Amino acid sequence: MGGVSDRAAARAAKSALSQQLAAVPEVVGIGLARRGTGYVVKVDLADPLAARRVPRDVDGVRVVTSVVGVVRPL
Template sequence: MTDRAAARAAKSVLVERLSGDPGVVGIGLARRDDGYVLTVELTDPAVGTRVPGVVDGVRVVTAVIGAVRPL
């Protein structure tokens, strides 16, 4: 079970690692039954190959949401 503090620390590492990647449109935390996970929102599925599955023991889940545009 991952607690919030560990997930926040891992998020900082992941943000540093993926910053500047044009296919990543969001990085966050989500609560799941077994604790916290990192979430990465992507523009397309191919970008997912550049996202690690675990960062500092915290599971990373991805979601393809497409390009983000202002309304």
């Protein structure tokens, strides 16, 4: 299972994961988050059930999820 990674590896994993999850409407955001001395990919979800569609790691980089709800413009 993946762990914390350097920023370059996390960016590459974020890019790959963004393409993989592009068709999942419950994914409302994908970014990087610091964990200790490294980075993980953080996926924001509108629905907790969507977490099962998100892999736990991408190319050795850990992926974490957070349920933030539906995102609407102000």
